[in-house]
Amino acid sequence: MSDKKIVRTFNQSNIEQLVADGYVNLNQIANAAGKRIDNWLRLHSTKALIEEFENQITSLDQRKRLEPLIILKGGHRGGGTWAHPDIAVHFAQWCNRPSRKRDGKVVYLVKAGKYAKIGKTTRDSLDERISALQIGNPKKLKLLAVIDGYSEVEEALHAKYSEFKVRGEWFLFQRSMLSDFGIDESAH
Known part of the structure; x- marks a missing residue:
């Protein structure tokens, strides 16, 4: 150069x-x-x-x-x-681009056994959302990641993992999901 x-x-x-x-x-x-x-x-x-x-x-x-x-x-x-x-x-x-943190919308990754949920909520209601999900789930939920994002982010991730979809927003967990949330796959 x-x-x-x-x-x-x-x-x-x-x-x-x-x-x-x-x-x-x-x-x-x-x-x-x-x-x-x-x-x-x-x-x-x-x-x-x-x-x-x-x-x-x-x-x-x-x-x-x-x-x-x-x-x-x-x-x-x-x-x-x-x-x-x-x-x-x-x-x-x-x-x-305008910061997405201002509106508080987030996309989250939760794991329960061999399944994972990719969902969206607001940062303020994230704890309530996870608690509500836990009520209907016999397995202990583990919040793996949260990223600032809109519906487009969630929709793109749902499309990417569509072949692993179980029902609704639940998928068979894939290690590559971690990297989509900015987490080193080898760390988990």
Whole structure:
């Protein structure tokens, strides 16, 4: 990567873009928005976006791509996480979206034996919701994860695990559900 840079502005902060390849500094975008790159990279939607983008590039140019879409570069000056400009735009949009925490809507993952429920509620009523579910369930419920989200998040997860659906919002538990909620699968 060449060291010549153009300075852009995002959320009233300077963001560097490399002249040679157009790659953009994601660390600077994250800092400007108060977000973390690793949280974005863990998302299923981010992984799908990067995979789709790589597939499009491969279909346009049958040769192997020489540079990855996201590059980690060490060092204090010019170091950090750099991304292809199209990927950087998606990251900036994610960073700049209105916080879902304000409305308190969450999607949760509860486990009971070999089954899991992916449901939605408000943060304020989460404990009541879990207590109500426990009343109708002979197995001890364990709340595994909670993420801020809307109906679209819950619907996307239901669609992803539809082949494991038992009834309603209950599914046969899959370890990959943990990563969809930002949890390391090996930790459980």
